[in-house]
Amino acid sequence: MNAVLEIEDLRIGFGPLEAVRGIDLVVERGQTHCLVGESGCGKSVSALSVLRLLPKRARFSAARLAFEGNDIAGLGERGMARLRGDRMAMIFQEPMTSLNPAYTIGSQMIEVLRRHRGASRAAAVDRCIAMLERVGVTAPAMRLGQFPHQLSGGLRQRVMIATALLCEPALLIADEPTTALDVTVQAQFLRLLADIQRQMGLAVLLITHDLGVVARVADRVSVMYAGRIVEHGATGAVFAAPRHPYTRGLLASIPVPGKIPPGGRLGSIPGIVPRIGAGFAGCAFRARCAVAMPACAAPVPEHRLADGHRFACHLGPDGAWSGA
Amino acid sequence: MRRAALSLGAAIVAFAAILAIFAPLLMPHDPFAQDLTHRYTPPFWLPGGSSAHWLGTDGLGRDYLSRLILGARISMLIGVSTVILSGIIGTTLGVLGGYFGGRTDAVVMFIISCRLAIPVILVALTTVFMVGSGLWVVVLTIGLLLWERFAIVARAATRQVSGLDYIAAAWAAGCSRTRVILGEILPNIAHHLLVIATIDMAIAILLEAALSFLGLGVPPPLPSWGLMISEGKDYMFFKPWVIEIPGIALLILVLGINLLGDGLRDRLGARTEQ
Amino acid sequence: MIRFIVRSLLLAMLVCLTVLIVSFALTRLSGNLAINLAGPDASAASIAKIQHELGLDRPLPVQFAAWADRALHGDFGNSYLYHQSVSSLIASHLKVTLQLGAIAIGMAIIIAVPLGILAALHEGTWIDTACGLVALIGQAVPSFWLGLMLILWFGIDLRWLPIAGLATWKGYILPSFVLSFVAIPVMLRLTRGGMVDALRADYVRTARAKGLSRASIVLKHAFRNAAMPVVAVSAVQLGFILGGSVVTEVVFNVRGVGYLAWESIGKGDFPVVQAVVLLFAVTFVGLTFLADLIGAMLDPRVRG
Numbered sequence: 001m002n003a004v005l006e007i008e009d010l011r012i013g014f015g016p017l018e019a020v021r022g023i024d025l026v027v028e029r030g031q032t033h034c035l036v037g038e039s040g041c042g043k044s045v046s047a048l049s050v051l052r053l054l055p056k057r058a059r060f061s062a063a064r065l066a067f068e069g070n071d072i073a074g075l076g077e078r079g080m081a082r083l084r085g086d087r088m089a090m091i092f093q094e095p096m097t098s099l100n101p102a103y104t105i106g107s108q109m110i111e112v113l114r115r116h117r118g119a120s121r122a123a124a125v126d127r128c129i130a131m132l133e134r135v136g137v138t139a140p141a142m143r144l145g146q147f148p149h150q151l152s153g154g155l156r157q158r159v160m161i162a163t164a165l166l167c168e169p170a171l172l173i174a175d176e177p178t179t180a181l182d183v184t185v186q187a188q189f190l191r192l193l194a195d196i197q198r199q200m201g202l203a204v205l206l207i208t209h210d211l212g213v214v215a216r217v218a219d220r221v222s223v224m225y226a227g228r229i230v231e232h233g234a235t236g237a238v239f240a241a242p243r244h245p246y247t248r249g250l251l252a253s254i255p256v257p258g259k260i261p262p263g264g265r266l267g268s269i270p271g272i273v274p275r276i277g278a279g280f281a282g283c284a285f286r287a288r289c290a291v292a293m294p295a296c297a298a299p300v301p302e303h304r305l306a307d308g309h310r311f312a313c314h315l316g317p318d319g320a321w322s323g324a
Numbered sequence: 325m326r327r328a329a330l331s332l333g334a335a336i337v338a339f340a341a342i343l344a345i346f347a348p349l350l351m352p353h354d355p356f357a358q359d360l361t362h363r364y365t366p367p368f369w370l371p372g373g374s375s376a377h378w379l380g381t382d383g384l385g386r387d388y389l390s391r392l393i394l395g396a397r398i399s400m401l402i403g404v405s406t407v408i409l410s411g412i413i414g415t416t417l418g419v420l421g422g423y424f425g426g427r428t429d430a431v432v433m434f435i436i437s438c439r440l441a442i443p444v445i446l447v448a449l450t451t452v453f454m455v456g457s458g459l460w461v462v463v464l465t466i467g468l469l470l471w472e473r474f475a476i477v478a479r480a481a482t483r484q485v486s487g488l489d490y491i492a493a494a495w496a497a498g499c500s501r502t503r504v505i506l507g508e509i510l511p512n513i514a515h516h517l518l519v520i521a522t523i524d525m526a527i528a529i530l531l532e533a534a535l536s537f538l539g540l541g542v543p544p545p546l547p548s549w550g551l552m553i554s555e556g557k558d559y560m561f562f563k564p565w566v567i568e569i570p571g572i573a574l575l576i577l578v579l580g581i582n583l584l585g586d587g588l589r590d591r592l593g594a595r596t597e598q
Numbered sequence: 599m600i601r602f603i604v605r606s607l608l609l610a611m612l613v614c615l616t617v618l619i620v621s622f623a624l625t626r627l628s629g630n631l632a633i634n635l636a637g638p639d640a641s642a643a644s645i646a647k648i649q650h651e652l653g654l655d656r657p658l659p660v661q662f663a664a665w666a667d668r669a670l671h672g673d674f675g676n677s678y679l680y681h682q683s684v685s686s687l688i689a690s691h692l693k694v695t696l697q698l699g700a701i702a703i704g705m706a707i708i709i710a711v712p713l714g715i716l717a718a719l720h721e722g723t724w725i726d727t728a729c730g731l732v733a734l735i736g737q738a739v740p741s742f743w744l745g746l747m748l749i750l751w752f753g754i755d756l757r758w759l760p761i762a763g764l765a766t767w768k769g770y771i772l773p774s775f776v777l778s779f780v781a782i783p784v785m786l787r788l789t790r791g792g793m794v795d796a797l798r799a800d801y802v803r804t805a806r807a808k809g810l811s812r813a814s815i816v817l818k819h820a821f822r823n824a825a826m827p828v829v830a831v832s833a834v835q836l837g838f839i840l841g842g843s844v845v846t847e848v849v850f851n852v853r854g855v856g857y858l859a860w861e862s863i864g865k866g867d868f869p870v871v872q873a874v875v876l877l878f879a880v881t882f883v884g885l886t887f888l889a890d891l892i893g894a895m896l897d898p899r900v901r902g
Contacts, residue, residue, distance in 0.1 A: 434612065440882070441613050441879040442620060442875075443840070443879060445841055445842075445844050446859055446863070446871070446878060447875060450624050453866070454625070526737070526738070574743065575740070578738035
């Protein structure tokens with residue numbers, strides 16, 4: 001297959017904390033890969049680390065971080081800047097604050113083309129108008145002269161995605177792009193994302209805490225917990241037969257019409273994601289896990305099933321103690 | 325680093341306070357006693373200096389160290405008294421405006437705007453000239469002029485605090501307005517006012533020095549540091565130390581007060597956030 | 599926007615009117631002006647004569663009305679000392695003060711803004727600490743003493759610059775530098791604070807994600823937002839610099855408005871004092887208004 005992004009053993013730390021503890025991830029061309037988990041599980045910093053947008057104080061290491069086949073783990077700031085916005089693009093959760101309030105939409109879009117393509121102003125304007133039109137922004141020529149505060153949240157997020165797509169990147173990373181939007185706008189935006197991805201053959205890494213979003217758009221899903229990927233597989237397979245207790249907990253907490261008996265309670269996982277320091281061993285989920293055992297403090301084995309489906313738990317595929 | 329700055333500031337201010345309080349005991353000589361046979365004796369580290377006058381003598385043969393110590397008393401006195409006066413004026417205005425809002429607030433804001441428009445140094449100079457120079461004239465003049473920071477901060481802090489739950493609770497419990505203001509609001513904005521007090525104290529001390537330097541501040545023979553610089557300036561080309569010593573003293577004291585203020589802001593600010 | 603301008607203008611005029619009253623009242627603080635003017639040995643007859651000539655024997659409100667009426671028409675009477683109209687006296691002294699003030703605010707911006715940006719880019723490092731120290735010392739140093747020390751260093755020890763007066767362009771350097779010290783600490787801290795916030799803002803992260811150059815990220819995206827309050831404050835600081843001109847002009851023996859005011863106060867030349875107080879106040883009010891206006895213009899959210 002055609003891997004756009006390959007990550008092996010990615011580790012990120014802040015001071016004494018280990019935010020990401022060795023994750024592997026592959027995103028292929030034309031594929032949407034969802035990284036899902038509760039807030040604080042390390043999914044956003046993982047995404048930021050691909051573009052090397054982590055704060056200066058962060059510790060970062062990876063055995064392999066390959067983009068379109070080239071290892072970029074050792075690439076300097078200048079080299080990364082050349083890739084960002086051109087071959088790989090990112091959009092963020094807060095469309096309100098992610099656009100610069102002091103500049104017009106046009107100014108903030110055109111600068112990308114001038115930077116990466118050396119385009120003339122006129123050519124850049126044409127391209128921006130075409131791209132805004134493509135993401136469904138009405139009156140695109142007028143929008144270029146407007147300031148961010150004059151647009152609605154949904155429009156701003158469309159502007160963000162249009163800006164991200166200007167240079168036809170190979171990879172788009174979207175960090176909770178719909179969280180700040182209204183539910184109806186959310187649905188429209190996800191449909192737009194899916195359309196564009198199909199047309200452009202994009203590889204999309206979508207960060208979300210919302211399994212509803214995952215179900216709608218993801219080809220593959222990685223469930224992240226406390227800095228590790230605890231379960232990964234094709235979306236259908238994971239949803240149909242979740243193996244890790246955490247995945248099961250998450251799935252139990254989505255409201256599914258018709259599935260919850262009247263008066264029945266919506267499931268939720270009690271507790272919060274722990275912060276993990278150096279020297280932590282065993283399964284990080286054991287404090288909240290309904291089926292935890294004393295032995296869960298031992299190093300966790302990984303089980304591999306068909307079609308790349310894998311999960312990390314002391315309970316094996318058959319639900320029995322795997323004895324690792 | 326920040327802790328060190330706070331400690332250094334506190335140490336400088338404490339040292340100046342000790343000098344000010346115990347000035348009569350610490351001065352080695354009578355600061356007013358003239359000795360025209362020993363004019364401009366250099367300080368001990370320069371050739372011709374002696375241990376009889378550690379920091380030398382001024383143009384009238386008065387002991388510079390003794391005058392410097394008495395000068396610390398004057399600076400601290402000016403700083404503390406003007407801050408008390410301007411603090412009372414500014415806090416009253418600010419709390420009234422912030423608490424009652426509406427028309428009261430508009431009037432307070434207008435008074436603050438007018439005060440900001442008035443050129444402090446000119447008005448202070450004129451006032452001292454008209455009323456006649458004197459230590460307490462200077463205190464009153466500066467105190468009546470420098471209250472705007474207190475007013476602005478007290479107003480903003482009161483507005484912020486008034487919206488909090490426990491103030492509303494005090495209201496609901498039937499506390500009188502005076503009770504709410506004195507018992508609930510003032511204690512909760514006090515840490516802001518303390519920081520402003522340090523800023524204003526530094527400004528008051530610098531302003532007094534400038535007025536005295538311009539000849540319309542503390543009258544001679546009192547040794548205000550600003551006056552010492554003014555008296556020494558005609559001789560500074562030959563004896564630079566006569567302006568260097570009081571100038572550095574002024575710089576260190578004001579720096580210490582500002583360090584203390586910055587440190588307090590960091591610590592008290594952090595505490596309110598938690 | 600129009601409403602905002604009209605409101606600010608009305609308020610500014612009201613403030614100026616109040617200052618007009620204050621500046622009048624100021625010179626009536628002492629019991630009898632005429633005694634001050636005539637000197638301690640003057641006879642009662644000559645005092646009465648002076649009183650009558652200056653209209654000081656009329657009731658205060660009448661005196662004020664007459665003075666204010668003329669003042670509003672730009673006529674501040676004649677200087678007791680120079681026997682010249684106050685307006686022309688001030689006009690002849692204003693040029694140097696404005697020149698020095700303009701150079702000073704320029705110097706303050708050139709020194710404070712880059713230092714503030716530098717400190718923010720290296721937040722928490724020794725560079726940041728050093729810039730903080732510059733601001734602290736700038737705040738603590740008495741400007742008249744700084745002026746004298748600079749005269750000693752650059753005028754006497756090094757002989758690079760003249761010790762007083764504005765005969766050559768070199769004469770402008772030291773007084774402007776001392777004046778700029780009034781504004782440097784505030785502008786440095788404001789720039790640093792604004793830049794620290796801006797560099798942490800989401801739109802700067804977006805700018806980085808777009809692969810923009812470091813210069814574009816720092817100067818176009820971060821600084822533009824951090825600059826708004828700095829620009830507004832610069833206008834207000836220019837007002838404070840004017841106030842500082844009194845001390846600086848005396849130290850450097852520059853015959854500007856500040857020097858004129860100091861001289862007039864010391865000699866009881868009140869028509870001049872009143873006029874300068876009013877001039878400084880009106881200038882400050884005007885600059886504050888300008889600052890509000892610039893602030894509003896720079897922020898598209900207000901402008902829109």
